[in-house]
Amino acid sequence: MSIKSSRILCAAVAGVWLALAACSGGDNIGAAGSTIRIGEFASLTGKEAAFGQSSHKGTQLAIDEINAAGGLLGKQIEFIYEDNRSTPGESATIAKKLITRDKVVALLGEVASGRSLEAAPIAQSNGIPMISPSSTNPKVTETGDYIFRVCFTDPFQGKLLAEFARKSLKAGKAAVFSDVSAPYSMGLAQYFREPFAASGGQIVSEQKYTGGDKDFKAQLTAIKATRPDVIFVPGYYTDAGLIVAQARQLGITVPLFGGDGWEAPELLQIAGSALEGTYYSTHFSAENSDPKVQQFVAAFRAKYNGETPDAMAALGYDSAMVLADAIRRAGTTEGAKLRDAIAATSGYQGVTGKTTLDAARNATKPAVVITVRDGQFKYLETVNP
Numbered sequence: 001m002s003i004k005s006s007r008i009l010c011a012a013v014a015g016v017w018l019a020l021a022a023c024s025g026g027d028n029i030g031a032a033g034s035t036i037r038i039g040e041f042a043s044l045t046g047k048e049a050a051f052g053q054s055s056h057k058g059t060q061l062a063i064d065e066i067n068a069a070g071g072l073l074g075k076q077i078e079f080i081y082e083d084n085r086s087t088p089g090e091s092a093t094i095a096k097k098l099i100t101r102d103k104v105v106a107l108l109g110e111v112a113s114g115r116s117l118e119a120a121p122i123a124q125s126n127g128i129p130m131i132s133p134s135s136t137n138p139k140v141t142e143t144g145d146y147i148f149r150v151c152f153t154d155p156f157q158g159k160l161l162a163e164f165a166r167k168s169l170k171a172g173k174a175a176v177f178s179d180v181s182a183p184y185s186m187g188l189a190q191y192f193r194e195p196f197a198a199s200g201g202q203i204v205s206e207q208k209y210t211g212g213d214k215d216f217k218a219q220l221t222a223i224k225a226t227r228p229d230v231i232f233v234p235g236y237y238t239d240a241g242l243i244v245a246q247a248r249q250l251g252i253t254v255p256l257f258g259g260d261g262w263e264a265p266e267l268l269q270i271a272g273s274a275l276e277g278t279y280y281s282t283h284f285s286a287e288n289s290d291p292k293v294q295q296f297v298a299a300f301r302a303k304y305n306g307e308t309p310d311a312m313a314a315l316g317y318d319s320a321m322v323l324a325d326a327i328r329r330a331g332t333t334e335g336a337k338l339r340d341a342i343a344a345t346s347g348y349q350g351v352t353g354k355t356t357l358d359a360a361r362n363a364t365k366p367a368v369v370i371t372v373r374d375g376q377f378k379y380l381e382t383v384n385p
């Protein structure tokens with residue numbers, strides 16, 4: 001695990017004893033000191049590094065912009081983030097450290113629902129608000145009244161994918177191939193299955209894998225035998241990329257599609273031309289002509305060597321902006337008051353649309369459907385809630 005930001009600064013001045021007091025001094029902490037500390041836990045390395053890196057870059061851009069504009073409540077934000085290496089069991093430990101050692105006033109994270117679910121009980125029991133940028137599983141915010149998200153949830157995503165399969169892909173029979181190790185995947189499979197069947201579709205095959213598996217041919221062969229019209233793969237890009245490639249190798253020609261877990265430029269590197277004619281739903285398209293979106297896209301490209309922001313980057317950015325907006329309205333970073341201010345977020349105009357948090361601390365937002373054509377991700381349509 002790497003500890004960034006203030007810790008590096010402290011290490012750099014460790015030889016200067018006078019400066020040490022400024023790094024670890026009792027009153028120079030959290031909001032009581034000269035800065036406001038915001039913590040982030042992210043998958044910066046490991047299996048889903050693309051998620052953490054993107055989300056982190058968006059979050060960092062927001063924090064930089066806020067600081068450049070004078071900070072919050074007359075203080076600069078000190079952004080302290082730590083890598084969970086995409087590994088189970090790390091996020092709760094990191095959340096504990098950020099809260100008790102670093103005295104952060106709020107937590108931002110994670111992309112993957114499974115890791116948000118690990119940290120959320122820690123934030124809740126410490127009375128420290130946590131905002132997940134992009135975890136879509138309903139259970140994340142059900143953890144308690146300190147846990148929020150700025151994205152849509154999987155019951156919405158599953159339903160729109162079921163409708164997309166039924167209407168746009170004209171599918172009568174679907175196979176579902178999900179990841180037993182990811183709460184996100186199991187949840188999204190369920191939220192797809194129900195509306196697909198309710199609208200007259202038939203699930204002809206249900207197969208399972210474990211995230212990180214490399215050979216999916218046995219399950220894909222079983223799926224092929226049931227002759228589905230489409231194959232739904234509610235998983236993450238690393239596995240989904242291999243699944244798509246192996247499906248095509250086995251001569252499966254029907255469309256495969258997934259949810260936001262597919263979103264990563266790496267998907268194209270993993271599956272290449274096998275991805276042609278596949279689809280996935282996500283939260284954001286950089287092709288959106290909204291001036292606010294284009295301003296964000298330009299700022300992101302300028303900061304990160306021309307890289308185009310994806311959904312995780314956009315939601316990471318909005319998560320920090322929604323938190324900042326709440327800190328301003330609260331006029332304090334005290335846990336309960338900040339919690340109330342976040343809960344009162346209404347019509348906040350960000351780069352992923354308007355964020356209004358409902359009584360269950362979730363946002364309701366449109367989704368976009370992306371397809372792969374000529375080796376590139378292409379915006380297909382927007383689905384409104």
Ligand code: PHE
Pocket residue numbers: 051111112113114134135136137184260261262263282283311312
């Ligand atoms: N929604 C996914 C989850 O809950 C994470 C994700 C968000 C992946 C956005 C890609 C883009 O685990």
